[in-house]
Amino acid sequence: MTQFSVPWKQSPPLEYRGPARGIVALARMVYTMATPIVSRFPGPILLGAIIGGTLLVWAHWMLFGFVETIAASDVNGAAHSVWGQTLTTAEIGAYLDAHSIVASGILKYLLWPLQLELLRDLVGLGAIFGLFNLIPVYAIWWERKVAGRIQSRMGPMRVGGWHGWAQSFADGVKLVGKEDLVPEQADAMLFRVAPYLAFVPSLLAFLCLPLGSYWVFRNVDVALIFIIAMVGVEVVGVIVAGWASNNKWSVYGAMREACQMVSYEIPMTTVLLIPIMTAGTLNMVQIGDMQTGGWFSWNAFHNPFTFIAFITYYIASLANCKRAPFDLPESESELVAGFHTEYSGFRWALFFFAEYAAMFVVSALAVTLFLGAWHTPIPATWAFEEDSIVKIFLNGVLFSSPFWFIFKCFIFIYIQLWIRWTLPRIRIDQVLYSCVQVMFPIACVALVGHAVWMVLLDGTVFSDIIRWILGLLTAAVTFGFLSVAAFGYRNGRQMVGYLAVKQLPGA
Amino acid sequence: MTLRLKKILLLMTPLAIAMFIAAAPVHAADTDLSLSDQGIQTSADGGLLEALMFYACAGVILASGLAICLSKNIVRMAVYLFGTLAAVALMYFLLLANFIGVIQLIVYAGGTLILLIFGVMLTSKSPWAKFEVKRSELIAAGVVCALFAGMLLFVVVNAEWPLETDAVVVGSSMTQFGTGLLTNYLVPFEAISVLLLVVMIGAAYMARQE
Amino acid sequence: MFEIGLTHYLVVATLLFVMGIFVMITKRNAIGILIGVEMVLNGANINLVAFNRYNGMGNIDGQIVSLFVIVLAAAEAALAVAICMNFYKNLNTVDVDHGDTLAG
Amino acid sequence: MTELIAEIPAWFPKASEFLTFSPELAWVATLCLIMLAPLAIGRDARITAGLAIVGIAVTAFFTFKVMGIVSAEGPQTGLTPDRTGGMLIADNLSLFFKLFLLTFLVGVSILWMSVSANQEDDAPEFFVLMVGSALGMSLMVSTQNILMMIIAIEFASLPSYAIVGFNKQKRIAAEASLKYMIFGSVSAAVMLYGASLIYGFFGTLDVAQIALNAGPVLEAGGANRLLVGLGMFCLFVGIAFKISAVPFHFWCPDAFQGAKTEVTAWLSVASKAAGLLLLMRLAHVFCMYAGAEVLHGVAIVIAIFATITCTVGNLSAYKQTSTKRMLAYSSIAHAGYMMAAAAILVDANKVESFSAISAVLAYVVVYMLMNLGAFGVVALLESKNGGDDSITAFAGLGWKTPVLAIPMLFCLVSLVGIPPFAGFITKWYLLAALGETGVGLYWALAIVIVINTLISLWYYMRVIVQMFLRESDKPATDVPMSGALLVNVCGVLLIVLLIFSNPLKNRSDKYSAGLFAASPTALAGEGAKDSLAQSSPQAGGTESLENNHGG
Structure with a gap:
């Protein structure tokens, strides 16, 4: 060599x-x-x-369920502390013996730690x-x-x-x-901390995100605002990163980010008030559980205003997790990737993790609040009685399960990707114009309109008719999109070629 | 071969913060939903874990506060303030004031702080907006504040607060907030919304480029 | 030591308050002073929420008041940053010691 | 959700309650009108000012209407009918202050139109901020709740920071607004901390309830007493900032010098009057419920603050070369005089309290005329000679432009408090109120005020000397009609009010007496209780208080 x-x-x-x-x-x-x-x-x-x-x-x-049964069977249970150990190993052993389960000496010691809530939390956190x-x-x-x-x-x-x-x-x-580079003129301490400031909030948002009725790490009563807050706090990391890089483009990116995020949070939060008003709670699990009645009971089809709110929310959420066409903070052609120009290796990856996780979180909010959360279009009231494992499985597949939640979220992530690779980026003044003069008035009108609707029309036949019309309209659009997609998948290359040939001059 | 302690600590932060929330004594999932609907939660018998979390929060608050006091770089001060605000929000969670906690996060950490950082970025010409304070001044301020702190702590610790630790603690139910803001606190609520309107116009005017 | 009560929270709030006062005294930068103000307001808020938690009155008045405090702080910060920017445009600094045209 | 909607009638305010709240609603409507008008009819300064004046007139109309209700049925608690007392009170004091503010606002608007309207492009913003701060000040005086009080103080302060720096191109305006903002936000933060301590100790923020429970605490001493004292002191800091009492006065001269002169005129009277009347209301409520003996210390504190304030204000005014700055220090001194009356209020719920508050009301009215006149002349002069507000700019004014010099002379002499003008008679009321108590402390205060009056004579004389005894080669100033009319009306009114001082005295007596007769949360004295039973249709407000008192 x-x-x-x-x-x-x-x-x-x-x-x-x-x-x-x-x-x-x-x-x-x-x-x-x-x-x-x-x-x-x-x-x-x-x-x-x-x-x-x-x-x-x-x-x-x-x-865990098994250990809970043991703990529940303990009639003279001690005070339940946060550590959660109500049972001694001897008690577990006695229970196992009484139920003629083979109580080897080891099993009770293995089961004992499972009652610690800390352990469960650790397992949940790991998941x-x-x-x-x-x-x-x-x-x-x-x-x-x-x-x-x-x-x-x-x-x-x-x-x-x-x-x-x-x-x-x-x-x-x-x-x-990769090598972990810190520019010489950068503020090294802030430069190192910034990726974590972006990463941690988007991780924390997952703590309150329900993937299913019982699939939530912490069922907090203010989960919705907590998640919005976490998506909003993420911006601190981006601003600090842009600032600490000591690079002109990075600072521009950070400034744009600050402008954009703070302004788009307003229409986004305003339209989120609409499903909150419909549900009367901020608890994500309760909001999800209210939409069990199948396709037509989803919040987005409740009335025209919720429908508008859903679309407005989705557009605002694009801006809020800096996706195209609102990806000005990191526009690679003008700002050389903006706030993460100077980052490399692991820290750069952290920013990407934060961004994609935020994409999932905003899609999850859209799904939970407007599109039936973890429910399928089929009403959950038709579900089987859960007397066998097959029926439980079928219920999960057909009616509601975390799988459906993630599936719906990925549909919205797909739309985000689709938009990113087809729409051009807009200018910063257009971004702010569309926020203040387009999105925010729409959000306000939708909010007021929804309030009036709730007072005057909710529960009437007219309201039901509108709901059905909206639902059918969306179903038709979805079906049309799917059929076009299927057609395209089937005749993928021919279609591109065909269209191209047909449209070319002189063809 | 040096152990990169800082790096490890930074890597631990997400998990550690997640742990705080995870271990918070508000087990909404465990409590009876009908109870939490009415905003009633039994007083949390936190014990050791609550104590640990309290000390961790207090440690973060005081450490970042001290860092703000001693820092000479205004951008860093703003970032340390983020630490204080976030830890205060965690403390609200410990105090069963979930709603205030999230509002602290969304308004303070997500709005006010960003505004401050924005202001810092727009108003400091050199990238490192450092400023020097005379040592004598620092010492004088320190002595004054130490005396002040001593007096306040004496008062706060020795005063006979109306305490009822065993009483049923009312959590922050949304219904209570809603009715509170529309009945007893209607006038301040309306007043503050008009105030926000006026302030918005004033701030827009002051910041506008001619 | 491990029984957390009202006093613990009050001590933290008091220290935060005093540190805020210290920041207000020592910092020259107008926005630095604002940061001190935010610290003091946070101290007040911890007080309010802690009192509400421990006084056993069964209402959430303290929490609502602290909500108002947060909103007031936001309004104040918005206007203050605008005024600082105006000052910067005129004097090219936000060091309050440079504002010495008006004296006497 | 449907249950909530069904509940609406239970808690939603009734139309009659809206009526007691109507001045504030009209005020907010005026704000919105000024703000939205540019979209429809453009940003013309005169149209905006005209709209503002129309809105003020409508507000004043509703204020009169509420005044009728109050005189017929006694004080009302608007929009907080049967829950907490005193979030918003419509009684004689608050209504008087509303009318006072509205009148003053019209005066300042006229001054603004004749001085700044021609070169001003941002009239809508100016009037929104102005009317907004006025609304905040009126809320300050009509509340008995510490939360509402703090919000109102912020409401009055925040727009003021912006209007002080309204002239964005001017360096001193930017500096003034920054200083004002920093002092204001620091004092607000301290005040909020104090409020949190008070809330923690008493479990409420209603001043009447706090006062009921504060008496024993203040008597007992120890850490509790220190704590309550500390909390109250922190609150006092916030109010003292608005009054610009002396250790908290640093913002005052700077802000007043940097601001436009109309704004200075506005702040020098309205902000201080609002702070003073708030202090008096709190002091009054406190002395009604907490027992007079324990509050002797508070009275001494306020008296000391009053003494220092007027002395420092007068002494600092000496070396000033800028007229605005000199008048700013003079306004600090006047605030000190008025604070002396607040000291009496704390000490006793006796007959002299009537005369104290009545003296302050009269003083505030006359003080408004004096300051509007003096600052009006400064503004008119300044607008014609390129922003020069030094005392030497007045040289020769007396012979060349008497239309400005005569009202200036009247106002300055009245500010000193020398006989031929109304400033004398109000200062006399003040001294009389101090003397009526027969307590040594107040006699000492009265002597301090008299000495201060003598000191102040000399710096006011400097302007008068410049105007009439110094020659200048500057040509005569041509003054806009409306401005000249305004300052001359102020000057003439000062004489008229001296001649017809009885109506002034009677009206202020009436308002102060009305305040004392039946405060909506009154329950301490037997007489108060009886009058409450006949006068207040909404007795619920007192019920909750009594329950708390009992339990």
């Missing part, structure tokens, strides 16, 4: 110290060992991971952290695929086998391995 000499001073190869060394070594090892295997069986492994995850959740649920990390990883890959398809190319195809599904993992390994 020829040794090339370069005219500039060569920097020494990057050496990892401390825990990073171990992590990198581990990552390299996993990569070299697992990639050949993974690339052989991509599909089954993906499927297996999903099934395995589900089974894991079920196992937790069963275990949330996992979900939080998986969503961006998947969404980034998906974004690249969608972008590819929109531009008539394939997107990532290699890593992992089937359509490059492991591309994001590879990117992740790359990013962790």
